[in-house]
Amino acid sequence: MKTLAAVLCLLVATGAMAQAPEGGVSDAGVPTGVLTKPPVLKRQVEAAYPPEAAAQQLEGTVMMFIDISETGAVTNVEVTEPAGHGFDEAAVEAVKQFEFEPAEVDNVPAPVRIQYAYQFVFRPAPPPVDADGGTAEPEAPVNFSGEALERGTRKPLNGAEVVLPELDQSTVTDAEGRFSFRGVPVGTHEVLVVLGGYDRFRTKETVTEGQETRAKYYVQKRIFSPYETVVRSDRERKEVTQTSIQVAEVQRIPGTQGDTLKVVQNLPGVARPAFNGGQLIIRGTSPQESGVFLDGQRIPLLFHFGGLTSVYNSELLEAVDYLPGNFSAYYGDITGGVINVRSREPRMDRIHATVGVNLIESNAVIEGPITDTLGFAVGGRRSYIDLVLGLVPEGDGPSLQVAPRYYDAQLKLVWKPLSRHTFSLQGITSRDRLGLVFDRPADNDPTINGDLDVTTAFNQLRLRHQYRAEALTLDTQVLVGGTLVEFVIGQRNLKIDSTDVALRSTAEYVFGEPLTLAGGLDVVSSFARVTARIQAPPREGEPPTPTVTEELLTTDGDYHQYFPSTWVELRWRPIQELLVVPGLRLESYVFTDQESPRRTLNPRLAVRYWLTETVTLKGGAGVYHGPPIQEEPSTAFGNPDLLAKRSLQYSVGAEWQARPEWFLGGEVFYNDLDGLIVRSNATVVRDGEVVPERLTNGGVGRIYGFELLVRRSLTDRLFGWISYTLSRSERRDTPESAWRLFDNDQTHVLTAIASYKLPAGWEVGARLRFASGNPTTPVVGSVRDDGTDVFVPLYGAVNSRRLPSFNQLDIRVDKNFVFDRWALNVYLDLTNAYNNPAVEGIAYNYNYSESAFFEGLPILPILGAKGSF
Template sequence: MERLMSAPRILQTTVGSLLLLSPLFATAETQTSTDTQTSAEKTATVELDSVKVQGDDTPLAEISTDKLLRVPGSGNDPLRAIESLPGVVFSSGRRSEPAVRGSSPEDNAYIIDFLPVGYIFHQDGSSILNDNVVKDFKLEAAAFGPEYNNATGAVIDADSRLPYQDRDQTIIDFSLLKAGIFVENQVTDNQAFYFSARQSLFQYYIENFLDDEDFKFTQVPEFYDYQGKYTWRISNNENLTFQVIGAQDKGGILFDEDSDEVLQDPGLKGGLRYKAFFNTQGLVWDKLYDSGLTHKIGFSQLEEKFGFGIGQENRIDVKVNSYHLRSQFSYPINFDHELQWGLQLKEAHIGYNGQFNAPACDEFDPDCRIVDGSETIKGKGKPIVTTWYASVADVWSVTPTWTLTPGVLVSSDDYTKQDFTEPKLNSRWEFRENWAFTSGYGQYHILPDNFGSYTPEFGNRNLKQPTADHYEIGIENELADDLLWKVEAYYKNLDDIIIARPDPDFYGYDLSKEADKAAYNALPRYTNDADGTAWGMEFFINKNLTDKWYGWLSAAYSRTERKDQLTNKEFRYNYDQPVIINMVANYQYNKHWQIGFKWRYQSGQLITPLLRAEQDKNDPKLYNPVYGETNSQRLPAYHKLDVRADRTFVFKTWEMDFYAEILNLYGRSNVVDYEYEGADYSNREEVTDLPTIVSFGIKAKL
């Protein structure tokens, strides 16, 4: 979502923490079921840039969506299940979006059914897609082609299936945390539709688990989403589809006057409030011509609203209406060349209105208290940003065993007034039977959704767009019909990263002096004075053990760094987790039951250590924390085991799917952060992730 400004860290962590206030609430991502697809749908695959994981009747280099739906702990949500794949980190800092191969979650692009959306993950980490219609998705982790744009991290491109033409069905989902209804009907011989709507249920009882907390809800956390598609099959080679999708997340808390949060940051009096909403409607026309030409053309309208408040005086409200035209064409020139090209236009009308007395902050700053604000900023505006992208690529079969795909993306926008010409190159060489060598390169840029840092009042009107160079190289070998392994290495170079201005002490300013205060406030709040690198190596092995078994193992080693050019400080990035191991297996116990497990190990989260707290010179009740080097301490390693069992019950006129899961089976107390008590930060307590939790879900297919 194009948010107006970067929320201080207390908003990012505390509002996200609303979703982890009770063990039952935190299992929201495990509360739906699966198996609504036909066997043809189940062979749909998830194509991964770094690795592809497999389905029953598909090559070993691919993974069926059905298998990702059954990954323990993912709650039948394949987008959440990408955590079990190499290079993906969902931070234990309670962010709902993934960081991929050393890039920030804000560096990703999200597409559903060829068109952009406001956001793709709810605050509890589950995706907005209904598992009844998920067909497949691509995780483009690095060096992706020119058909994708406005991303320096990764691209998640999800597709939902077309409505069935041969059946009507109604599906009812119900669990402790979520309820939903899905309706699908044939309208004519060549027209059909489906529509789903879901809402959270935890808002009705979560307060029962908060007896000892030092805050209360002003808005109990909750979410809603809906998704619909109406398709006219004009012919076997032509479809016209109208689609809608939308979601809403909101929450709010008010801290007690004597709470640790208010004692440490009096600016939090008045609490926190948060609301995000989007809806989009789009029309997509796809066709295959007799000549071999194919095209997909989509037009959509996207409405987004975002609002938050911090304390009594800090608030921001944003509304964005954007209009998108996207097209992609493909034409086989001859046996050796397939030309691919596309054009995308976007016009965004961004309206914002707000007031803030808070310091400029970025994701690297451990101390971003509202009370440290040095000026009150008020602003409103309605900029219109127009952007266009044009891409072309040639899928060139150099030899029968070597495919080379050069491409280029050309783009421009009228706000930053920057023009980009970015080359891309991908290669796959099968140098011997069952062996392949892959490589990729690309240049990328992004105009962040967090548009607030680009506004003249709250940020810096002269900011440039961050850029990145991606390199990757890999080798894969299909050892047998049921065994494949792959190793891939990558390197990313990141430039023009946006950071907040340093603290006044860095410049030698004393904010108690009006001249120093004026000089400091005149500095740009945000600049492009940071860069970074990310490199790593990933190993993946996929094995079909028997007809009843499938599973995969992934292991990754990486290093991610950032450098603040203003302060000349170099440090590990927040999402730097050098070692990540995933093991996933599923066993068909009999014709009724499936059982599976997932074990994950990852290096501990990086934190900036608190060294001490010093009494404020002007306010003896206030203590100012003194931190050590940025991200210089690592928490203990994180690991857990999740298990799951599935069964389908078949009755005369309906079916019921049932599953049960045990999360964190061996009860590992994973430390994900530290909290400090009192105004003087005198006592440190460990914040741990979920204990052992048993959950279950049912789904009735009528």
């Protein structure tokens, strides 16, 4: 009898959060935590076959979690699925003696937790050996060989044991999944392939005299997923609050249609956007006050029209980092939160492809090696909502001539000529268009008649070089691109066509374990041609009014914006349990027609203290400035001499990680805002002329609250989280006015998500969301404008009432079909399962004497499929 100890089985999906310390810092200074090397079994100890099981010729599999330290030692073994009959005790005793080559996170040894299956295979005892001596026979030739591959992905299975039970022979596959036997007797023999986390594969092979039998086996994973990683403990974390979402965790969250970036809207501190759209409302601020980055550099948009899907293909993502506030000096020019999207490198083992189709869009990705050092990835997506909505019959209201449509595409080349150098070239394009035709004027505004056409688009080309040595890392990125925003409605129009250039260069040097110095240069510039004939855009807190009563503003000229910044940061660990991260960022901004450049100084501090091995205390304070944006610094619509908005941010909290796959974190935050840009009726002298000031830095604000996250990282079958935010965001637009709510204030926001993988390739998940209704300004009457014959509303106190609260249940069901060489996922994503449309606003009749709630989308089923190989 022999014991078969299965080799290392990594989890089929990611758990991004693990025991402290966690998080990480890439060579660019961006929070990461990438598993760059999995643990490798170096010394395996064979368990004694339990006598009870041997007597009954029983077999068994013991599933367990193994905690591996940064030195490769086994620190803990926990049985998750016992087999009984003495198998559990024997397996634990053997595994405790295993030795591993340690895993690496960001190329640094780090502790991890893996799932491991110790399998016992009963084999009859070999016949007695003749005690007489003899001459050794020559080594027999290889006459049976083959490969063991994962079914569906064709990934080589490293360390799988291939057994010939009747002959009491076995071998282990290499890194390429290959195996071979010598001198197998002629005839038909049973073959068994065993690997932790996979179903046992049994077949029979016939060996013929004088020939080599070759076989290829596709072994079924118990819980199938194209992703492979582990629950891990990342390198030290320098951000006060950071949540990193790995793609494998969130590909199938209900209500997201498989779009990884939409999952950010379910995290603490993020309010529900109107119509479940693509706006990111972080800690009560407006979406424009938060920054969206791709690999550390800004992108103009995160989502296509209406938030249906993101502009970057989820299949090409590695992870998404979410920082709601008190972020490091690496980021700047914003007073809200940060979303940093991390793209991944192309897979280099072979050509891979994925094709997805649903009722809204289709997308495809292909990637693989060009040479040993050069890889590529290409992705694209096209919607066909216009075709679907074109089938809807017209009603009595305005007819829909051209429905929303969008497309995007990505190209990434990665070249690694030397071990310390990585070059990447990335191209991105995205375009959205919405066109409508109104058959008749709107009741409240007779000027809205004719075409409505909205187009947004951007293109970017990014070149990046990364250098990584023992102590020094360098990261330089250059971006050249263009952005187009075009809007036409009736007689009003706006067109912004800009050329964008950016440079980010970062250096990091490790002086020793307690001290790291990082810093860099961050320059963003935009050169735009702007033509417009529109009303002044509404400001925060301004309720809508009939546009016919407002003055039309015009402009036709060139505008430039230039934001050069430099930053420095020290990561100091005076004792093992304490990390102190002081930082300083110097920002400047220059606009067309500005009298002189403006500069701001932004000191920041983050502190983390590991109270115990599982409990971490954290806190931070910092100064953040946000320069005027969009039309605000223009002469025609705003004020080129505006100052930057300022936010003083404070937060304290704690994290508890009793087990690597479980995380509990809570945080109290307070943002003190001043210099908020508000409407001004004053005049100023500019270039010797008296002109309207239009905008000024006269507002103040305060945002405070509490955030809670309970997260269960994806291990074998289950993952999910509960996030809750209690907050209040208030502002005062003039010293004389009273405090009032921000437009996006939501007192309570609760999200609960769970997903479970069932046998036979099934997976079910649900998402339950609740949010307080947005503030609204009540209409208390109306007056008739004699010049336009339009009723103008009279409003009460700004944002003094709330819309009804929102609650919604989303459900998703997946079925995986796994074939030898490819896999197919078919899913039903049911948004708003119990058909409870959210109240998104209040609609009025022509004279505002009658009103009704304006509701969002009802139940929305999305059926889709995705094939991959």
